[in-house]
Amino acid sequence: MTITPNLYGFATKELAQDATIAYLLAWADPAYRESHPRLHTLGSELLRSLLQTQEVDLPQIETLCIGTQVYRIDIVVLINAGERGILLIIEDKVSAQEGPNQIEGYIETAREKYSGQYDRDRLVAVYLKTGNESKASLPDKDKCGRFMRRDLLDILNRFQDTGNVIVDDFRIHLQGWEDETNRWKSASYDKWEWTQWEGFYADLEHRWDGYCAWDYIANPAGGFLACWLGLEDIETENGYATLYMQIHDAKRLTVRLGSGTAVDKVRAPFMYQVLDALNEEDSDDIRIEKAGTFRGGGAAAVANVTFDEQGPWFAVDRNGVLDMDATIERLRRLEELLQKVATRLTEQGIVS
Known part of the structure; x- marks a missing residue:
């Protein structure tokens, strides 16, 4: 079997991961439902799973706006902008841990900058981590959802048939990390x-x-x-x-x-x-x-x-x-x- 270069052997920084997560979520836009059905389903499943960390259901998407490094927030997703909209903010980490009051700062900034663009009861903050970290140092579940490497793999491993090199490389990269982590067994x-x-x-x-x-x-x-x-x-x-x-x-x-x-x-x-x-x-x-x-x-x-x-x-x-x-x-x-x-x-x- 020929081993090909993996993008994430070179794109190792958090900004690259920010872009990848945003890219995957962008496929949830209904504009891609017919042209790229598997990628659309993947994006929708990822978005749904992130919202579910705070027990918020994914509605029928009418508009979807995604940005990275917006007001210093790693990833921002605005679903159905307006009085019934949902605002998802993601603190994305590879190996580093949460900075002091980082998520609280994200939430405060999001409430100020996106006032009137979403339902204030539907602001979802998620801590997404692909590296290994002790549960004791993770952010409190009361202030944000948690989404770990294993959660990402549970989704990505169901979509090995997309033919998309970014999806495949990201999945292979994360699975390799998971396998190395478990090799002690x-x-x-x-x-x-x-x-x-x-x-x-x-x-x-x-x-x-x-x-x-x-x-x-x-x-x-x-x-x-x-x-x-x-x-x-x-x-x-x-x-x-x-x-x-x-x-x-x-x-x-x-x-x-x-x-x-x-x-x-x-x-x-x-x-x-x-x-x-x-x-x-x-x-x-x-x-x-x-x-x-x-x-x-x-x-x-x-x-x-x-x-x-x-x-x-x-x-x-x-x-x-x-x-x-x-x-x-x-x-x-x-x-x-x-x-x-x-x-x-x-x-x-x-x-x-």
Whole structure:
């Protein structure tokens, strides 16, 4: 099979994606119903799905106006301009996260600039993201709809017969990203790269019953992708501090102590109290080791955690492929240990 160049191997910026989404939506115009029926249906399905993120139905389209970078809003779609019109505004992202109050700013601008051109009860704001992102950092569903790469693929994969190179290239590009993200499920952990770690964290976040979030952490060595799980509060005489797990990579899982409301930063004596409590509790096959020099800070590593004498902290089969069920079971046991330690230190009434 001959592999041809893909447009999105070159058009990697958000502006290119803005243009692509606007292009796909433009086919929803009824002017294309007869001349390009499959593309018209694709555009209509995409528009309908975006509106449904905020439970707004797509009406019969009489007029359709679409623009990109209008008043600094990534994509603006005005359906049936007038007192019964619908205004759809899209914050479009590839890899970046939402900027501070970005969607709120879009909504405020749209209300001002499009006043009188739509039904004020039918302004739909959507956060569209094709890259990988922790659910914990996504915009609140109360202020906007969410439309992710998987949602786009669910539509695009139903339209592989359009013969349109832009549609095909965009679908192939997104499917390739999705496949690479999920490759952690079949590849040995020592072959993982950044995208596979994102996929692992995303699946863990989906399956974890409790707090779980992940993001990039910058450091002088170039940074890394971290995941945080299980927030356990320790009540102290000064307020509360927080005990939690942090995944650094395949070799390092740590227990960390956050200052919470107790103090401006955790200090070595408090960290030693936590370390002693971790070692004193019955922890089955969980191995606890002091995490380097205790320097304190807003949050600091107290202990390194392992479950086997060799290999990664997570469970793998003989081919090095991660066993997710067994890995979650290990993390659950560690979470139970943190709960015991938090309860114990709270009952002791320690001073942080």
